[in-house]
Amino acid sequence: MPHNDIVQTLATTALTTALALTISLPLLQMDSVSRKVLSPDRLRAKRRSTQVYEMDKAVEIQRLQNKAVVQAAAFAAKEPTATNSRMRTDGSTWRYNPKDDRLETELLSTQEEYDELVKHILDKKVPTPYIVAIDKDDEDGLDKREIYLWLAFPPVSDDGKDKETKEGWRRVQVPLIPLANLLAEAFDNQITSTALCFITDASSGLSSEVLHHILNSDNNLGAVVKEPSWMVVVARILQRNIIRKENVGNIIFALTRLEAWRLRNRVGTSRTVVFTLPGQAVTPALLPILYKSFPHERHVFAYDTCFESVTRGLMLRKTTVKLSAMMLPGGNGAAAGDSPLVEEALRMPSWVTSSAPISQLKSIRKLGDALADLPADQAGIIEAWMASIDAFLKLKEEERTNNYTPFVCRMGFIMGRTGLGNLASDKVQELNDLALVNLLQYITGSRSRPLKDETVVAAKKALEEVKAKCIDDGEPYKQYSHDQKKLLEACCFLHHGILIGDKTLMDTVQPRKEWSLKAARKLQSCACCDPEEDDEEDDEGDDTKLSAAGDGESSKVDMTMPGAFAMGLNKRPNALAGNGEDAPAAKKKQAGYVDGSRGAGAFDLSKFG
Numbered sequence: 001m002p003h004n005d006i007v008q009t010l011a012t013t014a015l016t017t018a019l020a021l022t023i024s025l026p027l028l029q030m031d032s033v034s035r036k037v038l039s040p041d042r043l044r045a046k047r048r049s050t051q052v053y054e055m056d057k058a059v060e061i062q063r064l065q066n067k068a069v070v071q072a073a074a075f076a077a078k079e080p081t082a083t084n085s086r087m088r089t090d091g092s093t094w095r096y097n098p099k100d101d102r103l104e105t106e107l108l109s110t111q112e113e114y115d116e117l118v119k120h121i122l123d124k125k126v127p128t129p130y131i132v133a134i135d136k137d138d139e140d141g142l143d144k145r146e147i148y149l150w151l152a153f154p155p156v157s158d159d160g161k162d163k164e165t166k167e168g169w170r171r172v173q174v175p176l177i178p179l180a181n182l183l184a185e186a187f188d189n190q191i192t193s194t195a196l197c198f199i200t201d202a203s204s205g206l207s208s209e210v211l212h213h214i215l216n217s218d219n220n221l222g223a224v225v226k227e228p229s230w231m232v233v234v235a236r237i238l239q240r241n242i243i244r245k246e247n248v249g250n251i252i253f254a255l256t257r258l259e260a261w262r263l264r265n266r267v268g269t270s271r272t273v274v275f276t277l278p279g280q281a282v283t284p285a286l287l288p289i290l291y292k293s294f295p296h297e298r299h300v301f302a303y304d305t306c307f308e309s310v311t312r313g314l315m316l317r318k319t320t321v322k323l324s325a326m327m328l329p330g331g332n333g334a335a336a337g338d339s340p341l342v343e344e345a346l347r348m349p350s351w352v353t354s355s356a357p358i359s360q361l362k363s364i365r366k367l368g369d370a371l372a373d374l375p376a377d378q379a380g381i382i383e384a385w386m387a388s389i390d391a392f393l394k395l396k397e398e399e400r401t402n403n404y405t406p407f408v409c410r411m412g413f414i415m416g417r418t419g420l421g422n423l424a425s426d427k428v429q430e431l432n433d434l435a436l437v438n439l440l441q442y443i444t445g446s447r448s449r450p451l452k453d454e455t456v457v458a459a460k461k462a463l464e465e466v467k468a469k470c471i472d473d474g475e476p477y478k479q480y481s482h483d484q485k486k487l488l489e490a491c492c493f494l495h496h497g498i499l500i501g502d503k504t505l506m507d508t509v510q511p512r513k514e515w516s517l518k519a520a521r522k523l524q525s526c527a528c529c530d531p532e533e534d535d536e537e538d539d540e541g542d543d544t545k546l547s548a549a550g551d552g553e554s555s556k557v558d559m560t561m562p563g564a565f566a567m568g569l570n571k572r573p574n575a576l577a578g579n580g581e582d583a584p585a586a587k588k589k590q591a592g593y594v595d596g597s598r599g600a601g602a603f604d605l606s607k608f609g
Contacts, residue, residue: 031376040372044360047376051356055281058352059236062229063133068096069345070132070152074104074169102139105150105171117174118182121258122190127154128262130342131255134176134233147243149176152342177247183254187261194260194267197222197298197443199276200287202388203411204313204381205350207302208276210414210466211443214436215274217462218455221444222272223263227279229348230255235282238289239359245289252286253293270444272298279353280309283388284361288395291404298442299406301392303505306385306492307485308411309354311477312470313381316351319473357384370491382491386498389505393497396506405517407442408508414439415467435511436463442509 034043108117121128129151137148153170201207208227215221234251237243243251260273267273277286291299304312361367361383371379395404412418413435416428440459441447451459480488492498498505507519 035372035375040368043372044368047371047379048360050376051380055236055352055356055358058349058356059229059232062232062348063135066132066229066346067098067101067150069342070130070169070171071096071101071104073152073154073342074171101171105173108172108174111178114174114178114182117172117179118186121183121261122186126156128258128264129153129172130262130346131228131230131258132171132346134230134237137173147176147237148173149179176251177243180247180251180254183258184250187254187257192260193271194264195270195272195297195445196256196260196294197272197274197300198290198294199274199300199302200283200388200392200406201277201280201302202283202309202385202392203280203302203304204309204316204354204385205279206304206308206312206411206415206470207300207409208279208350209470210411210463211274211302212276213466214440214459214462215443217458219266219268220270220452220455221440221459222268222270222274223266225259225263225273225275227276227347227350227353228259229278229346231286232278232282232348232353235285235358238285249289249293252290256294270446272444274443278348279350279384280388281353281355281357281384284391285358287391291395291402295403298445299404300409300439300443301406301505302409302411303389303392304411306382306488307478307480308417308474309385310378310381310488311480312474313351313354313384314377315474315477316349317355317377318477353384355380355384357387359387361387361390363390364494367491367494370487370494373487373490378488382488386492386495389498390495392505405507407439407517408505409435409439410504410508413511414463415470431511433460434513435509436460438509438511438515 031047034046038046108114120126130153132150132152134147134149136144136146138144140146140148151172151174153172155169199207199211205227212224212226215224234248234255238245238248256275259275263273277283277290355377357380364386367383367386371383374382395402399405410418413432416432436459437451437456440451440456444451507517509515509517510519
């Protein structure tokens with residue numbers, strides 16, 4: 001079924017909710033008036049209500065889209081002409097119909113059904129389901145407060161792979177918390193050689209777009225789950241305290257492992273599934289609990305400067321706030337039953353999660369005054385960016401107890417905008433290539449086993465392609481005067497953690513052959529500026545810090561093996577289930593566990609405290 005036909009069928013259903021997203025000019029005009037007549041506090045409150053409304057409607061449209069795409073895929077699989085026409089074999093025209101979708105969806109409500117579903121999900125002989133939606137059911141006759149999970153199983157093909165056939169799709173609706181608890185326990189007891197890597201964003205989605213393109217350039221780099229929309233819903237559940245944090249921890253663990261299980265045949269030689277979190281807006285809600293759920297997996301914090309993040313966020317808002325883009329991102333006429341189209345449709349658009357913070361940053365005095373000097377769209381992007389940085393810094397403050405040591409990636413290194421000191425242009429390019437290799441070594445856990453030459457070549461080629469596109473798309477939005485840039489920086493300087501003195505976030509990984517997750521000294525920085533010549537020079541002896549194996553039991557295993565044997569909830573140091581959130585980390589730590597977060601090199605992090 002053609003791409004535009006699905007958009008047309010959804011337009012009527014979602015028209016009222018989409019109007020708020022397609023009248024940006026009047027809203028901007030109203031904001032310019034509000035800036036003149038309202039106090040900073042009242043202006044910020046008014047903007048906040050607009051942001052919440054925008055996020056609510058974006059999530060609602062995304063939910064409708066996800067269900068419509070799956071229903072279209074099911075239709076395309078059943079009808080012989082579905083890939084070329086909306087016409088059914090009986091001559092009628094296919095349309096997305098929520099009532100039909102409900103009739104074709106199994107509602108599971110008993111413990112026996114939950115157990116059978118978990119058993120079916122873990123069956124290696126059948127395809128793993130897609131996560132379609134998380135929401136309440138307004139037509140639920142038992143409890144309208146119950147939150148449900150919608151799953152869609154692709155049919156089993158003749159070759160045993162996840163490929164749609166003429167057999168249709170199985171769709172199920174099941175209470176979220178009971179199933180998540182069962183899945184969490186099942187995955188907790190399962191040993192897997194697949195590692196997980198989480199990319200947390202503070203770059204208005206630049207890290208997700210760039211790394212998704214790079215990682216897809218070679219099968220050896222693993223599989224990617226890009227900006228899953230269900231994570232946005234979970235972040236909003238956390239922000240609104242709808243479900244207890246203990247249960248949310250189970251939900252995140254279970255659904256993340258479910259996504260990885262679905263991609264188990266696509267992980268390549270690296271045996272890694274990479275999750276790019278859906279934008280900087282969700283970081284404050286998701287990052288702390290995600291790290292508690294997966295402390296032994298690999299974590300990347302990718303950030304860009306304030307100016308670059310703002311200009312990219314504006315570009316996304318100006319170029320993608322359209323009903324058609326919300327309905328079916330990508331695809332472009334592909335068959336409705338194609339698995340890549342379904343995966344693409346289940347992603348949350350970056351323009352939403354880069355510019356509408358899930359929750360306000362309330363810990364900074366006078367931030368409202370500084371944001372009042374900026375237009376609403378810029379203010380939203382800056383607050384979302386600052387909130388993401390703030391969440392990172394808060395975890396780093398507790399590093400001695402939580403061992404949060406991510407790969408801190410400055411996107412300027414990857415994009416070729418930033419060097420170290422006063423380097424010639426050819427040396428800057430060499431440095432940027434090295435930064436890319438360092439990042440891929442960490443993501444794939446291949447520090448001690450060099451990446452294949454063809455993999456590196458493919459990654460560099462992919463980087464050049466996506467870099468050119470990002471530069472072309474963003475250039476028209478970088479026409480800022482010196483005074484306008486000062487207004488942006490004035491907001492950042494109110495956060496004393498971001499303003500740490502010199503131009504890079506703490507522990508930013510410096511591009512070099514023997515790189516370290518920990519800086520030899522505290523880098524004094526502010527992420528909204530460019531580095532000065534002598535800010536990031538190498539310290540003598542810093543390269544030796546990665547050569548030693550870790551002390552204790554962890555040194556008895558090969559940390560460079562691809563993949564962490566994911567133990568799950570009851571066996572993790574900071575587990576939310578089983579051990580209790582306040583239990584001492586030392587008592588919960590399991591000796592000899594392959595720590596995926598150290599897959600880039602085995603060394604004792606305590607030496608750098």
